[in-house]
Amino acid sequence: MTDPVGMSLAKVxxxxxxxxxxxxxxxxxxxxxxxxxADLMSDVLAFIKGGSLLLTxxxxxQTVRTAEVADVRxxxxxxxxxxxxxxxxxxxxxxxxxxxxxxxxxxxxxxLHEAGLRGCTEVPAGGARGNELHQxx
Amino acid sequence: MSFTREFEIVGGDFASxxxxxxxxxxxxxxxxxxxxxxxxxxxxSYEAEMNTVMYARRGSVRLGLEPGVIHLVFxxxxxxxxxxxxxxQEGFSTATDEMRERGFGAGMGLPNIQRNADRLEITSEVxxxxxxxxxxxxxxxxxx
Numbered sequence: 001m002t003d004p005v006g007m008s009l010a011k012v013x014x015x016x017x018x019x020x021x022x023x024x025x026x027x028x029x030x031x032x033x034x035x036x037x038a039d040l041m042s043d044v045l046a047f048i049k050g051g052s053l054l055l056t057x058x059x060x061x062q063t064v065r066t067a068e069v070a071d072v073r074x075x076x077x078x079x080x081x082x083x084x085x086x087x088x089x090x091x092x093x094x095x096x097x098x099x100x101x102x103x104x105x106x107x108x109x110x111x112l113h114e115a116g117l118r119g120c121t122e123v124p125a126g127g128a129r130g131n132e133l134h135q136x137x
Numbered sequence: 138m139s140f141t142r143e144f145e146i147v148g149g150d151f152a153s154x155x156x157x158x159x160x161x162x163x164x165x166x167x168x169x170x171x172x173x174x175x176x177x178x179x180x181x182s183y184e185a186e187m188n189t190v191m192y193a194r195r196g197s198v199r200l201g202l203e204p205g206v207i208h209l210v211f212x213x214x215x216x217x218x219x220x221x222x223x224x225x226q227e228g229f230s231t232a233t234d235e236m237r238e239r240g241f242g243a244g245m246g247l248p249n250i251q252r253n254a255d256r257l258e259i260t261s262e263v264x265x266x267x268x269x270x271x272x273x274x275x276x277x278x279x280x281x
Contacts, residue, residue, distance in 0.1 A: 043243065069155065
């Protein structure tokens with residue numbers, strides 16, 4: 001069943017069997033509006049919608065930093081990968097929910113989509129546009 | 138009314154990479170800019186900051202706020218960009234394995250900055266460094 005306003009992190013945890021690594025107050029009721037699976041942070045910065053959930057196999061601090069910059073609401077580490085200590089402490093500092101699922105990327109994304117979470121191209125458009133470039137030497 | 142503030146960026150310091158952009162984002166949020174403006178500015182800033190950390194010995198960013206406009210000027214001491222047109226192509230990259238392990242170096246940085254800015258000016262001298270002038274318009278009517 002499609003949920004028009006996304007999915008709560010409590011539901012995400014249930015669907016993916018997540019372990020909760022960083023749990024800011026009220027994290028369970030945080031709602032994610034779309035999902036994105038990526039290991040390349042530049043792809044995340046280019047394509048993810050604000051308010052999304054990021055699933056990734058990249059577990060260093062840049063993942064958390066990227067999530068914060070791009071208005072990502074939570075990060076799921078796939079295949080039970082353990083984030084670096086620097087990633088955990090940065091997520092705590094920034095108040096970003098950080099979870100881990102034993103599922104590999106494809107299955108984790110598939111189960112969330114099946115449960116009703118949309119992809120970033122399936123939710124209303126917003127964000128970036130192309131613009132003029134000026135070069136000099 | 139205008140406001141400027143300068144931040145230092147240390148080349149190769151991956152542990153702190155992104156801290157400046159997080160700080161800029163928090164400042165813009167505190168001032169009360171529209172969320173889309175804050176997000177576009179933060180993404181452009183973060184990509185430019187990562188480029189500085191990954192490629193340059195050192196660099197700085199000057200944040201300038203004027204009515205209707207946010208300016209970010211990144212200036213670094215680094216290798217420079219021999220062919221800016223090539224560097225602007227999505228997928229073109231000169232990244233090392235370490236950069237890729239951090240999730241960057243996919244050849245998306247400069248195109249991402251352009252995509253999120255309202256104006257981007259790149260000036261570079263090989264062997265000396267690179268300067269990015271990034272402009273984001275803050276009036277919602279002028280936005281996307």
